[in-house]
Amino acid sequence: MDKHLPDEKRYFFDKPQNVERLLRAFYAVCGLLFILDFFVHRHIYTNWEKLPGFYALYGFVAFVVLIVVSRLLRRLLTRKENYYDVDE
Amino acid sequence: MWMSELPPFIPFFLAALLALVTHGHVRSALMLTAPLLGGLHLWLDMPEGVLLSVSLLEFDLILMRSDRLSLIFGYIFHIAAFVLVIYTLHLKDTMQHIAGLIYAGSAMGAVFAGDLITLFIFWELLVISSVFLIWAGDSIRATKAGMRYLVFQISSGVLLLAGALIHYRYTGSLAFDFIGIENPGGWLILLAFGIKCAFPLLHNWLTDAYPESTPTGAAVLSIFTTKVAIYTLIRGFPGTDILIYIGAVMACFPLFYAVLENNLRRVLSYILINQLGFMVTGIGLGTALALNGAVAHAFSHILYESLLFMSMGAVLYRVGHVYASDLGGLYKTMPKTTILCIIGSASISALPLFSGFVSKSFVMTALLEEGHQYVWLALLFASAGVLYHAGIKVPYFAFFAHDSGIRTQEAPTNMIIAMLIAATLCILIGIFPQYLYALLPWDVDYWPYDTTHVIAQLQLLMFAALAFVWMEKRRYAPAQIHTTNIDAEWLYRKALPAIVSDIRSLIVHIHRTLYLLLTVLSLLMIFTRNIGTWLTGNLTEKLLVLLTIFIIAGL
Numbered sequence: 001m002d003k004h005l006p007d008e009k010r011y012f013f014d015k016p017q018n019v020e021r022l023l024r025a026f027y028a029v030c031g032l033l034f035i036l037d038f039f040v041h042r043h044i045y046t047n048w049e050k051l052p053g054f055y056a057l058y059g060f061v062a063f064v065v066l067i068v069v070s071r072l073l074r075r076l077l078t079r080k081e082n083y084y085d086v087d088e
Numbered sequence: 089m090w091m092s093e094l095p096p097f098i099p100f101f102l103a104a105l106l107a108l109v110t111h112g113h114v115r116s117a118l119m120l121t122a123p124l125l126g127g128l129h130l131w132l133d134m135p136e137g138v139l140l141s142v143s144l145l146e147f148d149l150i151l152m153r154s155d156r157l158s159l160i161f162g163y164i165f166h167i168a169a170f171v172l173v174i175y176t177l178h179l180k181d182t183m184q185h186i187a188g189l190i191y192a193g194s195a196m197g198a199v200f201a202g203d204l205i206t207l208f209i210f211w212e213l214l215v216i217s218s219v220f221l222i223w224a225g226d227s228i229r230a231t232k233a234g235m236r237y238l239v240f241q242i243s244s245g246v247l248l249l250a251g252a253l254i255h256y257r258y259t260g261s262l263a264f265d266f267i268g269i270e271n272p273g274g275w276l277i278l279l280a281f282g283i284k285c286a287f288p289l290l291h292n293w294l295t296d297a298y299p300e301s302t303p304t305g306a307a308v309l310s311i312f313t314t315k316v317a318i319y320t321l322i323r324g325f326p327g328t329d330i331l332i333y334i335g336a337v338m339a340c341f342p343l344f345y346a347v348l349e350n351n352l353r354r355v356l357s358y359i360l361i362n363q364l365g366f367m368v369t370g371i372g373l374g375t376a377l378a379l380n381g382a383v384a385h386a387f388s389h390i391l392y393e394s395l396l397f398m399s400m401g402a403v404l405y406r407v408g409h410v411y412a413s414d415l416g417g418l419y420k421t422m423p424k425t426t427i428l429c430i431i432g433s434a435s436i437s438a439l440p441l442f443s444g445f446v447s448k449s450f451v452m453t454a455l456l457e458e459g460h461q462y463v464w465l466a467l468l469f470a471s472a473g474v475l476y477h478a479g480i481k482v483p484y485f486a487f488f489a490h491d492s493g494i495r496t497q498e499a500p501t502n503m504i505i506a507m508l509i510a511a512t513l514c515i516l517i518g519i520f521p522q523y524l525y526a527l528l529p530w531d532v533d534y535w536p537y538d539t540t541h542v543i544a545q546l547q548l549l550m551f552a553a554l555a556f557v558w559m560e561k562r563r564y565a566p567a568q569i570h571t572t573n574i575d576a577e578w579l580y581r582k583a584l585p586a587i588v589s590d591i592r593s594l595i596v597h598i599h600r601t602l603y604l605l606l607t608v609l610s611l612l613m614i615f616t617r618n619i620g621t622w623l624t625g626n627l628t629e630k631l632l633v634l635l636t637i638f639i640i641a642g643l
Binding site: 011013014023026027029030033034036037040042043044045046048049053055056057058059060062063064065066067069070071073074076077078079080081082083084085 | 343344348419420456461464465469473475476491538539540543544545546547548549550552553554555556557559564565566570571572573574575581582
């Protein structure tokens with residue numbers, strides 16, 4: 001996986017426990033933000049927003065849709081890197 | 089006071105002229121002076137409502153018209169020009185220096201142009217100067233991309249001129265104010281602006297040419313051309329309904345290409361279109377809130393988009409390429425560039441306390457006020473999507489991800505200083521948006537920081553990021569690999585040449601068939617007339633027959 005050059009200083013993300021700590025903090029922030037929706041009084045404009053955690057769900061789903069559709073598009077659109085270089 | 093009537097493009101053109109005969113520190117000082125003095129002049133001496141016209145062939149060219157709209161674009165263009173001059177100070181390339189100065193100056197000229205003919209002149213100067221920044225990429229790909237860029241941009245100029253003349257016939261005025269689409273001239277002008285603004289299907293000149301430019305050139309290009317187009321759309325076509333939907337398409341479709349694209353500067357080019365989409369939607373809405381949103385977003389966008397392009401320029405300058413598949417772990421050797429790039433990412437993702445947050449929300453709020461709920465959902469999707477590309481993909485794959493083993497050095501000091509200024513402004517605008525809001529052209533009472541809005545935006549972004557973490561752990565996201573992804577440019581780079589060559593071979597085919605038919609006919613005629621006298625006939629006729637046979641054989 002990671003290439004460590006010999007005798008090189010270990011950097012922050014070279015230690016897996018640092019990555020793990022960062023991710024745990026991130027999960028905690030996500031959880032906190034989701035719970036906040038039930039406590040904070042929100043000024044809302046649309047019916048969509050009545051759903052608790054609407055923005056969280058929408059962000060998550062939007063991202064998944066983006067990736068899934070892109071995987072399908074890859075089959076349709078992706079060509080070799082020199083696709084345009086020939087016959088031009 | 090005479091100074092207040094000095095059109096803002098003049099200092100840049102003068103500096104370009106002087107750059108021709110100077111070099112080294114003198115030229116550096118000169119290039120820094122132009123945007124600095126020009127900017128101070130604009131800020132201190134230039135009130136609203138200044139007009140300056142010059143007579144040319146019985147026609148009055150309005151070289152300068154200052155109002156709140158042109159002034160705010162003037163300010164940000166001067167700031168950006170100053171930052172980019174610093175960014176390019178290490179260059180020894182006279183051509184890029186001069187082209188860059190004329191390019192920036194032309195953008196000032198276009199923004200302060202008071203009539204359509206003056207606009208046309210600067211419109212063309214923008215093209216001619218900017219293409220040299222692409223050609224400076226100095227490769228066959230750059231040269232060819234530059235040619236395609238020229239074809240698009242010059243078509244835009246021709247459409248603008250034709251549209252202006254038709255508009256004149258209908259309205260009797262060449263003034264550059266509200267144009268609208270009531271007459272065919274207006275449609276042509278909209279199309280001209282649309283090409284420059286990278287409307288869908290007309291956008292490939294951007295994603296084609298910008299990534300081929302030099303490390304510094306792409307950062308310069310990312311600022312002026314498209315934002316001049318945004319300015320002209322705000323002035324000429326506010327409230328044109330069709331723009332709401334064009335903008336929504338622009339905000340969404342580039343996201344999919346940006347997932348697949350491996351060249352990080354091309355990713356940024358697609359993201360540039362996505363950001364323009366938010367502004368175009370705002371222009372289409374046409375309310376004071378939405379138009380202010382388009383202006384504010386253009387203002388902050390110029391800073392963070394150029395910051396991102398500058399950080400990738402720094403990587404390109406040090407490593408020699410910007411392929412996501414081959415980078416990674418650069419935070420170890422380019423820590424300053426990493427942090428500055430992340431600030432740009434946070435700004436473009438519209439994280440609270442960064443500039444994108446205080447400008448993007450105008451358009452979102454205006455969409456809800458005008459009852460466009462589905463367009464709002466589309467732009468919300470685009471907001472989550474942009475987090476992936478500019479927010480995660482660009483910094484993550486370049487600076488973190490798996491360690492590529494590349495060990496390089498930090499970007500040159502002048503590059504760091506330029507990025508630092510842009511990053512500082514991104515944060516200042518994010519924390520103190522009132523100073524930006526005070527410059528906006530329309531009076532609107534708006535404040536982005538209320539609890540609901542901040543929490544909603546944080547939820548949207550954090551959960552999109554959570555989806556990224558989840559997919560990255562499962563290795564579900566499409567791999568970063570060296571590819572070409574077919575876009576609208578396929579039409580003119582593959583389909584059109586194929587059709588042309590098909591037509592050509594069809595013509596050749598018809599030509600041959602006719603030729604063959606005629607020869608056979610003449611042969612038959614000769615034979616039927618002369619078959620009896622063949623043996624005794626004269627030499628000319630025998631030769632004619634032989635010649636015909638040769639011709640057929642030749643086919």
